[in-house]
Amino acid sequence: MSRILWIVCTASYAYRRYQDAEPLGSRYDTTYLPTETATSSPTLIITSRKGRSRTRLLGGLMDKEYISEVRGDTTMADSLLSRTSEALMGLIDPWLFLKLSASFIPSTISHIFHTRPFLSALRIVLFSPSRFREAWFGQFWSVAGPNVRDGAKMRVLPLLDGRTTGGRVVDVSTGPGIGGVVIEIGAGSGLWVDVFSNRHLEWKCGAGERTAGEGEGKEREERENGVASARTEITRVYGIEPNPAHHHALRHAVEDAGLQGIYEIVPVGIEDLSPSSSSRRKKWDGSIEPGSVDCIVSVLCLCSIPDPRQNIHELYELLRPGGRWYVYEHVKVRYSWYMRLYQRFLNIFWPRFIGGCELCRPTEQTLRETGPWAKIDVAQVVEEPWYHCVPHILGVFTK
Ligand SMILES: C[S@@+](CC[C@H](N)C(=O)[O-])C[C@H]1O[C@@H](n2cnc3c(N)ncnc32)[C@H](O)[C@@H]1O
Numbered sequence: 413m414s415r416i417l418w419i420v421c422t423a424s425y426a427y428r429r430y431q432d433a434e435p436l437g438s439r440y441d442t443t444y445l446p447t448e449t450a451t452s453s454p455t456l457i458i459t460s461r462k463g464r465s466r467t468r469l470l471g472g473l474m475d476k477e478y479i480s481e482v483r484g485d486t487t488m489a490d491s492l493l494s495r496t497s498e499a500l501m502g503l504i505d506p507w508l509f510l511k512l513s514a515s516f517i518p519s520t521i522s523h524i525f526h527t528r529p530f531l532s533a534l535r536i537v538l539f540s541p542s543r544f545r546e547a548w549f550g551q552f553w554s555v556a557g558p559n560v561r562d563g564a565k566m567r568v569l570p571l572l573d574g575r576t577t578g579g580r581v582v583d584v585s586t587g588p589g590i591g592g593v594v595i596e597i598g599a600g601s602g603l604w605v606d607v608f609s610n611r612h613l614e615w616k617c618g619a620g621e622r623t624a625g626e627g628e629g630k631e632r633e634e635r636e637n638g639v640a641s642a643r644t645e646i647t648r649v650y651g652i653e654p655n656p657a658h659h660h661a662l663r664h665a666v667e668d669a670g671l672q673g674i675y676e677i678v679p680v681g682i683e684d685l686s687p688s689s690s691s692r693r694k695k696w697d698g699s700i701e702p703g704s705v706d707c708i709v710s711v712l713c714l715c716s717i718p719d720p721r722q723n724i725h726e727l728y729e730l731l732r733p734g735g736r737w738y739v740y741e742h743v744k745v746r747y748s749w750y751m752r753l754y755q756r757f758l759n760i761f762w763p764r765f766i767g768g769c770e771l772c773r774p775t776e777q778t779l780r781e782t783g784p785w786a787k788i789d790v791a792q793v794v795e796e797p798w799y800h801c802v803p804h805i806l807g808v809f810t811k
Pocket residue numbers: 557597598599600601602603604652653654655658680681682683711712713716717718769
């Protein structure tokens with residue numbers, strides 16, 4: 413009985429916190445957060461129809477609780493209750509993400525009918541689930557993607573600068589940053605394209621980052637501490653992106669970053685890069701020679717490729733000896749049997765709503781087994797809590 417009472421109290425407390433939650437930046441100065449405490453989880457700000465409740469999802473509450481603890485304005489009971497509510501929110505958040513994705517179905521249908529002849533649009537909506545899913549994910553990611561990027565940039569930018577080890581970001585260089593010939597897998601709508609601009613040779617945060625208070629503060633702090641980027645010049649980037657719904661935005665991102673002539677959009681999936689692929693020639697005339705690539709960057713995309721073992725092996729072959737594969741991917745839960753079970757249950761729905769993204773992939777293991785690797789410095793992000801249904805790995809494989 414007391415357990416039921418506890419669950420009801422906690423649930424109602426969690427619900428109240430959920431209603432009260434605000435975007436982090438609106439009340440707190442996030443630049444005071446040490447790196448270890450910042451969450452890597454995808455974050456999302458939703459404004460309700462009434463325009464009142466604004467909620468930062470998938471990790472936002474965790475940040476907020478942490479800050480209030482640092483400020484010393486929580487009691488022990490409050491802290492215990494809030495931690496439990498965090499855990500509950502951690503379990504509920506992915507469902508809200510799915511709900512958000514579902515809310516884009518009507519606008520996707522409307523977009524398809526506005527941009528195509530009626531019969532062709534009808535055919536896609538009624539008889540072509542894969543093309544509909546591409547269009548749907550394109551619509552969804554144009555809104556959710558920038559927020560996910562905001563949550564991930566505190567890890568991804570240092571990763572590409574060669575400043576991660578053991579699944580955490582550090583202030584010293586632990587290896588080379590990206591440079592030379594680069595493959596960006598699953599470039600999406602180009603949210604990371606500016607990162608490949610050589611402006612980042614000087615300082616990692618480009619103009620876009622500076623507008624986001626957090627990036628600005630961190631950048632200033634790092635400059636004062638003498639944390640420099642270990643990058644070399646990027647001479648070529650192949651942005652692999654099969655979903656045509658992203659190409660328009662991706663092209664714009666390339667132009668905005670001044671990367672014309674350096675960044676080439678490759679409009680096929682990585683399974684079609686291999687010279688033996690029959691469909692490749694129809695869609696892309698170029699080729700990437702085995703052993704010619706200095707760096708591969710994969711950010712939240714190996715969850716969507718069709719045959720991880722085979723595709724990852726083919727990409728491995730493209731890397732030169734000494735080449736590096738920078739990884740920030742979400743992976744299968746490892747913590748406990750009940751979270752594994754929960755993730756599997758969630759994964760019944762997740763790929764259908766999130767563009768074919770699979771939650772339960774053992775991506776780190778697949779990459780390790782693809783070797784031989786000369787060096788591996790990849791681990792699960794250390795500060796992610798046990799109730800994280802979408803845990804990440806972070807680090808670099810060196811061939
Ligand atoms: C979750 S999105 C991430 C996009 C981007 N990396 C970002 O962080 O904004 C996953 C991306 O992988 C792409 N993708 C799906 N199948 C792929 C394949 N076979 N080869 C390469 N990319 C693929 C999707 O089209 C999508 O753009």
